[in-house]
Amino acid sequence: MAGVTFVRAAITETAELLAAMAGDDALCAATARAVDACIAALRTGGKIMLCGNGGSAADAQHWAGELVSRFCYDRPGLPAIALTTDSSILTAIGNDYGNDRLFARQVEALGTRGDVLIAISTSGNSPNVLAALEAARAKDIATVGFTGRDGGRMPALSDICIQIPSGSTPRIQEGHEVLGHALCAMIEAAIFPRQTV
Numbered sequence: 001m002a003g004v005t006f007v008r009a010a011i012t013e014t015a016e017l018l019a020a021m022a023g024d025d026a027l028c029a030a031t032a033r034a035v036d037a038c039i040a041a042l043r044t045g046g047k048i049m050l051c052g053n054g055g056s057a058a059d060a061q062h063w064a065g066e067l068v069s070r071f072c073y074d075r076p077g078l079p080a081i082a083l084t085t086d087s088s089i090l091t092a093i094g095n096d097y098g099n100d101r102l103f104a105r106q107v108e109a110l111g112t113r114g115d116v117l118i119a120i121s122t123s124g125n126s127p128n129v130l131a132a133l134e135a136a137r138a139k140d141i142a143t144v145g146f147t148g149r150d151g152g153r154m155p156a157l158s159d160i161c162i163q164i165p166s167g168s169t170p171r172i173q174e175g176h177e178v179l180g181h182a183l184c185a186m187i188e189a190a191i192f193p194r195q196t197v
């Protein structure tokens with residue numbers, strides 16, 4: 001059955017990517033540095049802002065939800081906000097200033113020094129994501145880029161750049177998802193260590 005073959009191939013491709021990621025020292029180190037930056041921001045009163053388009057918008061919302069609500073266990077909420085969710089804000093900025101300003105305008109309005117911006121773009125070349133990174137830099141906000149392929153313009157615009165070693169948008173997104181969950185788990189454990197008896 002062609003369908004079964006396709007499904008097996010998709011699973012195998014992702015499994016091979018995840019194995020490559022596990023052996024990618026630069027990728028693992030960059031992710032650990034991103035976690036440290038987020039922990040430092042949260043410990044000093046900062047917040048985490050996240051942005052991205054399409055599936056990466058879903059990632060931004062997914063990870064913000066896990067920080068504000070909970071990831072693995074009950075604890076107080078952590079301050080995180082996805083810049084992809086308020087349809088009034090998004091349509092106003094898009095209509096008045098254009099889509100390229102969707103996230104940058106919100107970073108300018110909501111971001112303060114000591115925050116972290118997590119910007120997600122598989123190509124590394126989405127203009128609205130790049131503009132958000134530039135806006136964050138202008139406000140001295142730490143920047144973390146999640147990307148893939150050659151990273152496009154993201155490595156140059158991010159303090160920490162996490163590059164999934166794949167050229168496929170869905171595979172890159174799947175890699176991001178694993179690292180996003182690791183990031184949430186490590187932040188939760190560091191800020192609210194579980195008491196063991």
Ligand SMILES: O=C(CO)[C@@H](O)[C@H](O)[C@H](O)[C@H](O)COP(=O)(O)O
Pocket residue numbers: 053054055056120121122123124125126129169170173
């Ligand atoms: O989820 C997917 C593909 O898996 C799409 O919605 C994808 O996110 C969109 O095409 C995005 O606009 C791609 O933007 P980017 O990742 O290159 O910044």
Ligand SMILES: [Zn+2]
Pocket residue numbers: 062066181
């Ligand atoms: Zn999740």
